Amino acid sequence: MSITPYIVLSAILFTIGAVGVLTRRNAIVVFMCVEIMLNACNLGFVAFARQHGNLDGQIAAFFVMVVAAAEVVVGLAIIMTIFRSRRSASVDDASLLKY
Amino acid sequence: MTYALLPLSAAGEGIIPVVDPSAADGLFSLLWLVIGLPLIGALVLLLGGPLAGLHRGALDKWGHWLGTITAAGSFAISLTLFLALLGRDESQRQIGQELWTWFEVGSLQVGMDLLYDPLSALFLLLITGVGTLIHVYSIGYMEHDERRRRFFGYLNLFIAAMLLLVLADNFLVLFFGWEGVGLASYLLIGFWQHKPSAAAAAKKAFVMNRVGDIGLALAIGLMFATFGSTDFAVVSELASGASEDTLTVIGLLLLLGACGKSAQVPLQAWLLDAMEGPTPVSALIHAATMVTAGVYLVVRSNFIFELAPVAQTAIVIVATVTLLWGAVLGCAKDDVKKVLAGSTMSQIGYMMLAAGLGVAGYAFAIMHLLTHGFFKANMFLGAGSVMHGMNDDVDMRNYGGLQKMMPVTFVTFAMGYLAIIGFPGFSGFWSKDKIIETALAENWVVGILALVGAGVTGFYMTRLMLMTFFGEKRWNDGVHPHESPRVMTVPLIVLAALSVLSGVLLLGNWIVDFLTPVVGVAAHHEPPLPALAITAIITLTVALGVAAAWFLVGKREIPKTAPTEVSFITTAARNDLYGDQINETLVISPGRHLVSGLTTADRVLVDGTVEGGAAAATGLSALSRRIQNGYVRSYALSIVGGVLLVVLALLAVNLA
Amino acid sequence: MIAFWILAPIMVVSALGVLFVRKAVHAALLVAALMISLAVLYLTLEAPFLFVVQIIVYTGAILMLFLFVLMLVGVDTTESFVETIRGQRATSIVFGLVLGLTLVLVAGQITLGTVVGLEEANSGGNIEALANILFSRWVFAFEATAALLITAALGALVLAHQEKTVKVTQRSLSDQRMRDYAESGKHPGPLPAPGVYARHNAVDTPALLPDGTPAPSSISRVLVARGTVRSAPAEADRVEKFARELGEPQRPSTAESSMESNSDTPAASAEPGTEGEQA
Incomplete structure (x- = not known):
């Protein structure tokens, strides 16, 4: 059983996640898209772990999950505070840091 | 010019003497005091005013006496030194005094050294002697000026600078004195700086002198490049080994410097405007000292000019043009001081002519310089005395019939007048006669022109005399002419006596022999006519000029305002022969265009490039800024x- | 592979759905479907531990967190699909397509050789094998994640925490003033203004109390410390002098005092002269 389809799927999911980050404006949805991208990477890690018969890939996926969890916690807290002060969850509204 | 092709004669004649001073000892170690005294006077008078805070006003009370005493002391030392010099053997008459090393750069070592030789000795006597008399005269003339102390400080500074100029042992120290003279003349011409015309005249004199100074500075630079030194001794020794082209360039540059200082064409325009200064300044600058510096420079640099015949020819041309130019100006002016200024220009032209004629003329140049120093100072001070009595009016058309009101002034002025026109027996007769004679011997065209100049001199000086002292009274209302105080007339009397008697210098060819250690022995040229015939012709020419003046001015009524319907030549002469306009057209206007062109180029090209680059960077930044949205x-x-x-x-x- | 071919289209469709649904809740549900499908794929890839973790951590914890925040922010908020940044959407799609195509083509083209498989590695059980590696080779990274997680938790606490503020009302302020008066005798009303009753309203002149004594509380403490306080009664006298000098008509109440001092002021002595001129 070749892992090529898994890799292709991983690439497709990653790309879809990236496009989602670029086009959606709701900060929460943007975060979901980031999660899709991370999961696509995880799929690649796990697939390659099987390809090489080495569990390090699974360990890497595990770490990605841990970091993703931490990131989501902090990120959502930030979204909360922004929403509290601006009554908006749009990433475009937080655009004061510019020229 | 055939003169330029003249071969140098051999054996004893035409050998250019080398400057080789012996160390100053005994009496001659006082040499530095000649400069030191007026310098100290200047320092005390100029710096002491604010310093003497405790006795404020005290310095103003006796400051002029201090100035006069320092000048007189300087004259006393000069006289002593001169007598001591006479007592020496002819070969021992060059004395050097090394004061200190001025600066040392690489192989160039310049010492603040003095050289005392017959040429310097004569100048010292003239500068300090006439200078002292002018100091005395100024005590009376400047009596009501509240800045009299400062005036005397400037006078002392001027004398010190001039003495440094003539005592210098090398060209750089000479240049130092030269610049000091320029500075002092600027301060003195613009002494009444509250008058815009005086301020402008001072500026004009300063700027035109700078033009000449560039020539002198370049000449010194070229000398250093060629000979590795600027000492008279070294240069005079090595000059014969240098190429003639180099020497010609040096000579022409020196001539440029001399033109600036001596108001020779084309740098003559400042002299007439310089009459804005107080009259004693006019006497000091335009008779005894500053304007003679150019003649001194040429005579002193004889070891260069003798080897550069082209430069000598240039001197002769410049001098001839100037002597006629000044004479023409003198004929048309109504301002008594400007007539005298024109005549000064003309007489300096005679001196430069003589100096340009080479060894044969150097001694006569100095001779005429001395006699001119006396009679011109006399006449300037006389004119000042007249102005003093006429409420500072300078227009001769408002004078007339003054000989009864001012007997002393009239008599002394008449002595000067007779001297300058060359009345037989008076000093000017001897000196000018010799110059014209030499000129005729060397080149008859120049000689004839000089002769014509002498005739014109007779004309305008007679006109001056007639308009001022004779005829009917044309005074303005409220003017009460009176004789000047004793302190002013005594210097006049002394100078008048010198004007009459200084012809004795020529007795037994004395001055020529005296100056031989400096300028060498002249090759003898037989004049085209016997000397007596030439003298007769000159006297006749002058008599013609005097007669013309008598018929044109003395016999007619002199209008109170200058007639406007006059010939083209008169209009031109009244306008200084358009000297200012020539400068304006040839130098100032192109210069202005050049500067405005450069400014525009700077603005468009340089600023445009820089600002364009900045604008481009700004534009790019503004564009890239939009990325950070x-x-x-x-x-x-x-x-x-x-x-x-x-x-x-x-x-x-x-x-x- | 059957599971893959069934799940893969579901995953792609859910992922694409995230791009197009208008409501964030729907997106969250689609993501949940994606996560669960992914978990199953982990199982097919011989990663049972990750299968469990994926379901518990992602679908269980993280997505629940997402939903929780969505509740706070507002479930109903729909997002406008009008693009506000010029060229953003078109460029994104082009970039995405090119990137996706390139990656897919490359991934499809490469040959990876025979699959080793994890039978050997997982021989003692997948979880035990992972634990072996994690606590030996990766132990420092594992400890670092502990620090990361604690930091993240603290950060979330700090960011989400909101200080409770007590609102001060007029009523409570008034009560406090009365309490202060009862306890320490502090004056409950406003301080007297300087110059009140003093016929002089300069800031350095104290107000006069009804009994005629100056009120010290009407003067700034700074002026008292400097010693530049003026006397109110004295000022009152000077006011009358100024009025005389200005030639104002005297008020009846002060007429007596002005008559007394009429002769000793220069201004007053000058008055008859001016009157005489007028006459």
Whole structure:
């Protein structure tokens, strides 16, 4: 059983996640898209772990999950505070840091 | 010019003497005091005013006496030194005094050294003697000026600078004195700086002198490049080994410097405007000292000019043009001081002519310089005395019939007048006669022109005399002419006596022999006519000029205002022969255009490039600034674009 | 592979759905479907531990967190699909397509050789094998994640925490003033202004109390410390002098005092002269 389809799927999911980050404006949805991208990477890690018969890939996926969890916690807290002060969850509204 | 092709005669004649001073000892170690006294006077008078705070006003009370005493002391030392010099053997008459090393740069070592030789000795006597008399005269003339102390400080500074000029042992120290003279003349011409015309005249004199100074500075630079030194001794020794082209260039540059200082064409325009200064200044600058510096420079640099005949020819041309130019100006002016200024220009032209004639003329140049120093100072001070009595009016058309009101002034002025026109027996007769004689002997064209100049001199000086002292009274209302106080008339009397008697210098060819150690022995040329015939012709020419003046001015009524319907030549002469306009057209106007062109180029090219670059950077920044729009998604897009680039690049590298 | 071919389209469709649904809740549900499908794929890839973790951590914890925040922010908020940044959407799609195509093509083209498989590695059980590696080779990274997680938790606490503020009302302020008066005798009303009753309203002149004594509380403490306080009664006298000098008509109440001092002021002595001129 070749892992090529898994890799292709991983690439497709990653790309879809990236496009989602670029086009959606709701900060929460943007975060979901980031999660899709991370999961696509995880799929690649796990697939390659099987390809090489080495569990390090699974360990890497595990770490990605841990970091993703931490990131989501902090990120959502930030979204909360922004929403509290601006009554908006749009990433475009937080655009004061510019020229 | 046939003169330029004149071969140098051999054996004893035409040998250019080398400057080789012996160390100053005994009496001559006082040499530095000649400069030191007036310098100290100047320092005390100029710096002491604010310093003497405790006795404020005290310095103003006796400051003029201090100035006069320092000048007189300087004269006393000069006289002593001169007598001591006479007592020496002819070969021992060059004395050097090394004061200190001025500066030392690489191989150039310049000492603040003095050289005392017959040429310097005569100048010392003239400068300090006439200077002292002018100091005395100024005590009376400047009595009501509240800045009299400062005036005497400037006078002392001027004398010190001039003495340094003539006592210098090398060209750089000479240049130092030269610049000091320029500075002092600027301060003195513009002494009444509250008058805009005086301020402008001072500026004009200063700037035109700077033009000449460039020539002198370049000449000194060239000398250092050629001979490795600027000492008279070294240069005079090595000059014969240098190429004639180099010497010609040096000579022409020196001539430029001399033209600036001595108001020779084409740098003559400042002299007439310089009459804005107080009259004693006019006497000091235009008779005894500053304007003679150019003649001194040429005579002193004889070891260069003798080897550069082209430069000598240039001197002769410049001098001839100037002597006629000044004479023409003198005929048309109504301002008594400007007539005298024109005549000064003309007489300096005679001196330069003599100096340009080479060894044969040097001694006569100095001779005429001395006699002119006396009679011109006499006449300037006389004119000042007249102005003093006429409420500072300078227009001769408002004078007339003054000989009864001012007997002393009239008599002394008449002595000067007779001297300058060359009345037989008076000093000017002897000196001018010799110059014209020599000129005729060397080149008859120049000689004839000089002769014509002498005739014109007779004309305008007679006109001056007639308009001022004779005829009917044309005084303005409220003017009560009176004789000047004793302190002013005594110097006049002394100078008048010198004007009459200084012809004795020529007795037994004395001055020529005296100056031989400096300028060498002249090759003898037989004049085209016997000397007596030439003298007769000159006297006749002068008599013609005097007669013309008598018939044109003395016999007619002199209008109170100058007639406007006059010939073209008169109009031109009244306008200084358009000297200012020539300068304006040839130098100032192109210069102005050049500067405005450069300014425009600077603005368009340099500023344009710099500011354009800045504007381009600003524009680019404004464009790139828009990339930072604050939208996170926009930044994320950039990141994805970067990822894409990396992926494609990796792919391309792998496929290649 | 059957599971893959069934799940893969579901995953792609859910992922695409995230791009297009208008409501964030729907997106969250689609993501949940994606996560669960992914978990199953982990199972097919011989990663049972990750299968469990994926379901518990992602679908259980993280997505629940997402939903929780969505509740706070507002479930109903729909997002406008009008793009506000010029060229953003088109460029994003182009970039996405090119990137996706490139990756897919490359991934499809490469040959990876025979699959080793994890039978050997997982021989003692997947979880035990992972634990072996994690606590030996990756132990420092594992400890670092502990620090990361604690930091993240603290950060979330700090960011989400909101200080409770007590609102001060007029009523409570008034009560406090009365309490202060009862306890320490502090004056409950406003301080007297300087110059009140003093016929002089300069800031350095104290107000006069009804009994005629100056009120010290009407003067700034700074002026008292400097010693530049003026006397109110004295000022009152000077006011009358100024009025005389200005030639104003005297008020009846002060007429007596002005008559007393009429002769000793220069201004007053000058008055008859001017009157005489007028006459």
